Amino acid sequence: MDIVAELLAGSRLALSRAITAVENEYENATAIMQKLYPHTGRAHVIGITGPPGAGKSTLTDKLAKIYRRQGKTIGIVAVDPTSPFSGGAILGDRIRMNELTLDEGVFIRSMGTRGSLGGLSRKTADAVKIMDAAGKDIIFIETVGVGQSEVDIVKAADTTVVVLVPGLGDDIQAIKAGILEIGDVFAINKADREGAERLKAELDMMLDLDQVKAEWRPPINQTVASQGTGIEELIATIDGHIDYLAASGELARRRTARTRSELIALIEEHINRHVLKQISSSGQLDEMVASLEKRQEDPYAIVTRLLAAFLR
Amino acid sequence: MDIVAELLAGSRLALSRAITAVENEYENATAIMQKLYPHTGRAHVIGITGPPGAGKSTLTDKLAKIYRRQGKTIGIVAVDPTSPFSGGAILGDRIRMNELTLDEGVFIRSMGTRGSLGGLSRKTADAVKIMDAAGKDIIFIETVGVGQSEVDIVKAADTTVVVLVPGLGDDIQAIKAGILEIGDVFAINKADREGAERLKAELDMMLDLDQVKAEWRPPINQTVASQGTGIEELIATIDGHIDYLAASGELARRRTARTRSELIALIEEHINRHVLKQISSSGQLDEMVASLEKRQEDPYAIVTRLLAAFLR
Secondary structure, three states, X not given: OOHHHHHHOOOHHHHHHHHXXXXXXXXXHHHHHHHHHHHOOOOEEEEEEEOOOOOHHHHHHHHHHHHHHOOOOEEEEXXXXXXXXXXXXXXXXXXXXXXXXXOOOEEEEEEOOOOOHHHHHHXXXXXXXXXXXXXXXXXXXXXXXXXXXXXXXXXXXXXXXXXXXXXXXHHHHHHXXXXXXXXXXXXXXXXXXOOHHHHHHHHHHHHHHHOOOOOOOOOEEEOEHHHOEOXXXXXXXXXXXXXXXXXXXXHHHHHHHHHHHHHHHHHHHHHHHHHHHHHHXXXXXXXXXXXXXXXXXXXXXXXXXXXXHHEO | OOHHHHHHOOOHHHHHHHHHHHHOOOOOHHHHHHHHHHHOOOOEEEEEEEOXXXXXXXXXXXXXXXXXXXXXXXXXXXXXXXXXXXOOOOOOOOOOOOHHHHOOXXXXXXXXXXXXXXXXXXXXXXXXXXXXXXXXXXXXXXXXXXXXXXXXXXXXXXXXXXXXXXXXXXXHHHHHHHHHHHOOEEEEOXXXXXXXXXXXXXXXXXXXXXXXXXXXXXXXXXXXXXXXXXXXXXXXXXXXXXXXXXXXXXXXXXXXXXXXXXXXXXXXXXXXXXXXXXXXXXXXXXXXXXXXXXXXOOHHXXXXXXXXXXXX
16 A cells, blocks of 8 residues: 555554655655645644744644544644754754643644745645645644744644734834734733733734724634643634634635645746756856856846747 | 936935835836846945844944944845834834934945745845945845844845844744854844853854854854944954955855856746746636646646646
């Protein structure tokens, strides 16, 4: 039996191997993704993002536990895009030592950051698809950070939970503005700390100012994940968002937009690879670089020439 | 006289307009960059990066002032990649109110983050080229952050200074690992704060462990930029790196690599745009997305078909 058949039959080992194949760009990765594709589209994908130290992993674990009690199977993809050179030291090297890892209904996978970040968001989306095809009902994408890379990664989610904490200082609060628009649900974690109410008030104000679409105003939940406080309420809020997505037609719209942008990214990746291979192996690229360095030509003139040569 | 001629003749207004054209992707942007290209390659470009709150702007200003005293002209591109939605609130909206802005020999420009980040690193590189053609001797790229986006942005620099501060907490220290390899020079700013010596010791250890190329071991400077402490020493270190780059041939190697990767990025951008336009306007893209949503095809099959249709 091949890896895809085994995965569809429920093998955890096959699931793990399939993700490894995608992560390391093994030769069989494309074939795996092709065969899995018809089995995707069933899971609900929840993104969990926010600054380092916000307690995202603990929160994810608690949410997963409650969904498990409801009989749902769980996948968790933990991504660390902020350390391109350390290979994902923050999340990747941490071993999640808790009862979740002993639960057959939960599959946890860390994604390092060995390749490029563009690659990372694609690989994350592929890992989600693999878990989806393997029959996981709820899949979490947990990612550190506040920048564009994290935004790209949580684009694979249907519902995005932005986790914040009181007391990270002015600079961090300023950065937060950057993730306002990706949050469908906000969780103020460590809400027993000083400043939680002020943070909630600030966030309320920012969300009121920012809100373009009045249909869904992102709710703010308060949690203390380490003590399990507020988790049931956060689940209720997330489920409310899932209901809203379905009832409003927004889920279909988001998934169509995602299918489109993933297809475009794949087309670009393959075309770029093909063209680069051609101009590298023919020695053209070296000649063009030499001509640029001598300022004999400008890059735009070269690109115009190339386009004419390559494209029908 | 056209904008490029004016810019080459020293007009600050033309310089400003040329950057605006590139930033907003005006129609004349390509023509401007084409005409400027032969006049680029003279400036030394210094990247200044590090976490929010490290005091990068103050440090940049102090460095600029000393270079000015040496009679050098200065360009500063201040980039904020961390807030893709707020339009660059951290650096972009701040007005630098100091004597530098009154100095005709200094040109400061903030770059917002309205487009995509991929676009931002290209636009930053273009802004640097424009200032270079305008005759600035030293150009600073100042960018907030610790992620891949910042790494991409400082790739346009010849010498990269990573600015760190004591006491940002464990998580931030962990993230730091991500920028170890891009630092040619390290500055521990706010070095009068508690923890500066420990941070230096840790950093020394990491750099010793990390060092692959023994030729240039990144030195660590301590500064208190707000008081002007350690700035002369930092300049001496940066100048030492500039000398090393020239003497070792590393400057030529870096610039060739940069020319190559910029050319590849430009080729990819144009090919992608062309292909996307073709498949969008013909209605093919919509059909392909619909077929994917019904799981009638998989994305890889579609890409294979497209490649055959498009490429010679």
